[in-house]
Amino acid sequence: MTIENFLLMRNEISLLAVILLILIGEIFVSNKKTVINIAIILFIVHTIIGFLPLEIGKLFGGSFRTNELVHFFKSVLNVGVIIVLLQANDWIKEKLSIENKSSEFYILLFATLLGMYYMISAGDFLMLFIGIELATIPTAALVAYETSKKKSAEAGIKFILSAALATGVSLFGISMLYASTGSIYFTEVSTLLTNTPLAVLGFVFFFAGIAFKVSLVPFHFWTADTYEGAPISVASYLSVISKASAVFVMVMVLFTVFQSLSAIWVNMIYGIAIATMFIGNLFALRQQNMKRFLAYSSIAQAGFILLGMIANTDLGITTVVYFAAIYIFSNLAAFGVVQSISHKTGKENIDDYNGLYRTNPKMSLVMLMALFSLAGIPPVAGFFGKFFLFTAAASKGYYLLVFIAVINVTISLYYYLLVVQAMFLRKGENPIPFYKNSIAAKAGLVIAVLGIFVIGLYSPIYEYIADISNFVFK
Amino acid sequence: MINGISIYEILTLTTILFFIGVYGFFTRKNLITILMSIELILNASAINFVIINTYLYPENLQGAIFSVFIIAVAAAETALAVAIIINLYKMITSVEVKGTELMKY
Numbered sequence: 001m002t003i004e005n006f007l008l009m010r011n012e013i014s015l016l017a018v019i020l021l022i023l024i025g026e027i028f029v030s031n032k033k034t035v036i037n038i039a040i041i042l043f044i045v046h047t048i049i050g051f052l053p054l055e056i057g058k059l060f061g062g063s064f065r066t067n068e069l070v071h072f073f074k075s076v077l078n079v080g081v082i083i084v085l086l087q088a089n090d091w092i093k094e095k096l097s098i099e100n101k102s103s104e105f106y107i108l109l110f111a112t113l114l115g116m117y118y119m120i121s122a123g124d125f126l127m128l129f130i131g132i133e134l135a136t137i138p139t140a141a142l143v144a145y146e147t148s149k150k151k152s153a154e155a156g157i158k159f160i161l162s163a164a165l166a167t168g169v170s171l172f173g174i175s176m177l178y179a180s181t182g183s184i185y186f187t188e189v190s191t192l193l194t195n196t197p198l199a200v201l202g203f204v205f206f207f208a209g210i211a212f213k214v215s216l217v218p219f220h221f222w223t224a225d226t227y228e229g230a231p232i233s234v235a236s237y238l239s240v241i242s243k244a245s246a247v248f249v250m251v252m253v254l255f256t257v258f259q260s261l262s263a264i265w266v267n268m269i270y271g272i273a274i275a276t277m278f279i280g281n282l283f284a285l286r287q288q289n290m291k292r293f294l295a296y297s298s299i300a301q302a303g304f305i306l307l308g309m310i311a312n313t314d315l316g317i318t319t320v321v322y323f324a325a326i327y328i329f330s331n332l333a334a335f336g337v338v339q340s341i342s343h344k345t346g347k348e349n350i351d352d353y354n355g356l357y358r359t360n361p362k363m364s365l366v367m368l369m370a371l372f373s374l375a376g377i378p379p380v381a382g383f384f385g386k387f388f389l390f391t392a393a394a395s396k397g398y399y400l401l402v403f404i405a406v407i408n409v410t411i412s413l414y415y416y417l418l419v420v421q422a423m424f425l426r427k428g429e430n431p432i433p434f435y436k437n438s439i440a441a442k443a444g445l446v447i448a449v450l451g452i453f454v455i456g457l458y459s460p461i462y463e464y465i466a467d468i469s470n471f472v473f474k
Numbered sequence: 475m476i477n478g479i480s481i482y483e484i485l486t487l488t489t490i491l492f493f494i495g496v497y498g499f500f501t502r503k504n505l506i507t508i509l510m511s512i513e514l515i516l517n518a519s520a521i522n523f524v525i526i527n528t529y530l531y532p533e534n535l536q537g538a539i540f541s542v543f544i545i546a547v548a549a550a551e552t553a554l555a556v557a558i559i560i561n562l563y564k565m566i567t568s569v570e571v572k573g574t575e576l577m578k579y
Binding site: 125126129130133137140141144147150151153154155156157158160161163164165167168169171172174175176178179182183184224225228229 | 492495496499505508509512515516518519520522523526530531534536537539540543544547550551554555557558559561562565566574576577578
């Protein structure tokens with residue numbers, strides 16, 4: 001192994017450099033607002049470097065591996081984080097920098113992103129475990145970041161305790177898998193794993209850990225409370241970046257490592273998908289708080305993603321990655337509007353949005369696009385994402401599941417349109433007054449909306465994902 | 475390897491530890507004891523890794539190294555959880571689960 005081999009970890013090294021530079025900047029630059037600008041510029045530079053092509057290979061005896069799909073997904077996550085940072089900019093400048101907590105926010109946020117990088121390019125269970133933990137523990141600190149608010153601390157304690165339980169259960173499962181195969185490397189486990197009771201039990205326990213991060217149904221209880229209590233930018237980060245990376249890990253692990261147990265996990269996912277869609281949608285119906293509403297909607301979206309996984313073919317990976325990319329942009333646009341309104345006026349309930357179109361037409365249009373994309377209405381990307389997911393499930397003959405999913409899309413359309421109705425049709429008694437967004441917040445919303453349209457209408461993106469995701473089933 | 479003790483006894487012990495932890499997590503009313511239950515779960519997994527390594531696959535050290543990482547990560551997790559609990563205590567002057575019912579359903 002030479003020093004050049006480490007360039008395979010270029011993304012990780014450059015992100016680590018960004019973190020260290022912010023740390024140094026925190027010490028030597030006295031004006032905290034300069035540190036904020038430096039952090040954003042550094043991260044944009046990191047993202048641009050990330051777009052350069054990267055070699056395929058393995059490091060540390062297979063613990064760390066990278067390929068085109070992993071690299072592509074890291075770039076998507078980078079763009080998502082840029083949007084989160086731009087949307088959070090006002091909040092950080094006006095609230096956090098006064099309390100002198102702004103630089104740590106970036107350090108913690110980038111540390112979790114580093115964890116997600118390692119998680120999605122992990123080649124053994126140890127690296128996967130460390131990546132998940134590095135992605136989870138700083139997130140808990142971020143959730144409890146508003147130390148003067150009771151809700152924030154409550155959300156933080158709920159998140160860290162449930163995350164720790166999920167980790168523990170997952171570890172116990174990994175130890176069973178280790179007992180039945182004698183290795184922790186993915187390549188060896190995938191060949192040695194057979195359909196024994198011990199291996200199946202280990203797999204189920206291990207699956208619980210990742211399902212917690214994706215907030216699938218038996219493990220979803222933390223989601224709504226954590227999103228409501230956390231600062232909005234952290235909630236949007238959790239619901240988008242963290243969830244998308246966990247979905248990616250889940251699909252890769254299921255398709256490669258546990259391929260020999262596919263007869264079992266296909267049935268498991270069938271049940272979990274139905275439960276997740278129904279519970280996410282039905283609970284979203286009765287929410288008044290926008291953050292809780294988006295939390296349950298994100299649970300339901302995770303249920304739809306499972307339809308792609310059940311296909312267990314190349315098409316499955318392609319559609320899941322494609323939908324995850326669309327989901328990132330749609331949800332970020334929705335959260336961006338919620339965050340902007342909450343920051344300017346402190347209002348977070350659906351009723352507060354009554355008559356928003358008359359006072360803030362541009363914001364309502366962004367929200368409309370985001371909700372249409374989440375619901376899956378044709379001109380925007382969400383429709384294509386859902387359509388491909390359903391195609392993937394139908395290609396294996398799961399027509400009943402597709403039918404149930406379509407029912408759920410209809411339910412979800414109802415509650416998404418409730419928000420649209422509040423914005424466009426209702427007249428509010430005291431609607432949110434007109435205000436101007438800052439340039440950063442505008443840029444964050446515009447990039448998200450552009451993403452919604454471009455990914456849906458520019459078909460080479462789908463073809464590119466299909467092209468790079470065909471390495472699993474050769 | 476310990477003379478006179480087979481892997482079955484130890485694995486039974488760790489499984490009991492694990493389920494005591496899970497039971498404690500769901501039934502305890504105090505945040506600190508919930509944290510202790512989680513420690514039980516993590517330690518059961520750590521022992522599992524070491525034992526499986528020594529008894530079944532002594533040629534490699536994968537399990538032993540894994541357990542070292544588990545201990546380190548568990549410490550980090552506990553430290554953060556205790557920090558959040560202390561912050562919560564400052565606001566509600568209690569560490570009971572009952573105090574964290576601001577957001578429901």
